[in-house]
Amino acid sequence: MQLIFQDPFSSLNPVHNIRYHLARPLQIFGHARGEREVTEQVLALLRRVSLSPAEQFIEKYPHQLSGGQRQRVAIARALAVQPEVLLADEPVSMLDVSIRLDILNLLLRLKDEEKLAFLFITHDIASARYFAEDTLVMYAGQTVEGGPSDEIIQEPKHPYTQLLLSAAPDPERIQAGAGSKELTARGEIPSLITPPTGCRFHPRCPHAMPVCKERFPGRTNLGNGHWTNCYLYGAGDESPKTDTSVAQGAD
Ligand code: SF4
Structure with missing residues (x-):
């Protein structure tokens, strides 16, 4: 399981280039060894998130990228670990409105084509509808x-x-x-x-x-x-759950 954070302006380290950000998880999780294999996989990750030509992005630093490009790098970093589940916490809310749909469509493509499961946390119920098959609404820690x-x-x-x-x-x-x-x-x-x-x-x-x-x-x-869970529809067929660990929707 990997995380995609809300703010791509602070989730990437400004003193490291894109190669470093993507090579680290590949090496730590043993998915690539040797400089040549690491470079090939970093380029492949950049292409998976539609940052092309990948060769032009690999040596860049975060400040040289737009907000949408940074978020694509953050998504590629999460993919480097080969996760089965991605937890995306407000992944488009810090981005310019004009590029939010591009990032949502990228995540949708990953979901459908690569069979990745997503837990998508958002205050924007419209994007929850666009993105998710199922929605959970949470208020103050209760679903x-x-x-x-x-x-x-x-x-x-x-x-x-x-x-x-x-x-x-x-x-x-x-x-x-x-x-x-x-x-x-x-x-x-x-x-x-x-x-x-x-x-x-x-x-x-x-x-x-x-x-x-x-x-x-x-x-x-x-x-x-x-x-x-509301008395307007009865006292409930099931006992109330106190678990607050799974949530999607607004709080
Ligand atoms: S009717 Fe009662 S249970 Fe339903 S939302 Fe209002 S306060 Fe909660």
Whole structure:
């Protein structure tokens, strides 16, 4: 498993060139030995992330590259280890809007062609829909809704997911005007050191009931792999999970 970090301006060491950044993981993990083999593999990695002609990039330093090119190098560095899973933490949010789609499409190509699994963490629910088959929505350390991405976007059930979607720019909703479905945000994101009891969204939820403050609801299955933890849909068919180690979506 390897990480792709959010900020390619700080995840590459400014005093080392691209060859060094890619040769190190190849050598440490024993995937290439000898200068010639290392160079060949570094060039191959640069081509896999569409940095070509690769020979022109191999001796460059991070400051000589654009943000998108740096992120491609960071992705190549992650690939050098031959991972099965990539954890991409907001991999496009630091990039110029015009090149975000290029990087997302590169990651999609790696996912589909090289059968890599991705855990893609984002606050941008639109890119989650574009990228991921399944989406988990997390609020203050609790996963509150999950299922197929299209279903989550088109039929959001949890009030926090509805709030997230209402905050995302949507030309159709703007045209629909006042009649469109929209939630009003209220309150602040809670302290994660002393989070609210029960459902952590209850201080901000327009539908909060007394029970919401007391206990976190169990998971209610809604069909088609779609589920939520919210008393609006019952107390849950399953006991609530406390595990917060897997998350995709906003916090
Ligand atoms: S469990 Fe209660 S507070 Fe939490 S989202 Fe559902 S209705 Fe709102």
